[in-house]
Amino acid sequence: GQNIDQPTEMTATEGAIVQINCTYQTSGFNGLFWYQQHAGEAPTFLSYNVLDGLEEKGRFSSFLSRSKGYSYLLLKELQMKDSASYLCVSYPGGKLIFGQGTELSVKP
Amino acid sequence: GAVVSQHPSRVICKSGTSVKIECRSLDFQATTMFWYRQFPKKSLMLMATSNEGSKATYEQGVEKDKFLINHASLTLSTLTVTSAHPEDSSFYICSAPVRRPNKDGYTFGSGTRLTVV
Secondary structure, X not given: OEXXXXXXXXXXXXXXXXXXXXXXXXXXXXXXXXXXXXXXXXXXXEEEEOOOEEEEEOOEEEEEEOOOOEEEEEEOOOOHHHOEEEEEEEOHHHOOEEOOOEEEEEEO | OOOEEEEOOEEEEOOOOOEEEEEEXXXXXXXXXXXXXXXXXXXXXXXXXXXXXXXXXXXXXXXXXXXEEEEXXXXXXXXXXXXXXXHHOEEEEEXXXXXXXXXXXXXXXXXXXXXXX
């Protein structure tokens, strides 16, 4: 079966750094995605990890530890527009299985 | 590139009627299309996987006769909500894998907000 856990809500200050954690239990692990979704819009792709370690893409970085079933998304230099839901997504057998999402609020 | 166009973006229908939602891949061939529904402040729930030229695969608990999926061509997949009821009101969204999912992820349609009155 598939089980993904991430915090429901987080709040951070503009300009700061925030880390959103995700733990997963999945059969047929084939990598982990992070997506961003603004309310009422489609999710947009942020990152994909299949090997252990850190992947950096500008202000966003994603980390994976397969042995621990753990991932995190790191957002640096937070901007107001980063207020959104961040979805940890497993990828077993070619399907995307979404976690509940973490609603991030960025305050001035 | 890799755009999926989803229509309509919003639809209001009466109870008992049927609604068809279309997803078209504009610049690539989508042999597979995933259909999700999302309740307010909840995550996306996979409903079914459609494959061009074959029957859709439904997730456990999803009624096949209520949510009819057709994938008749490499660029068009449709979801028809039949005999809609107010509890079917939701945000429906389609998604297709792009050529390199690990580099570009999956591409999503813009979603359809269905309200059944």
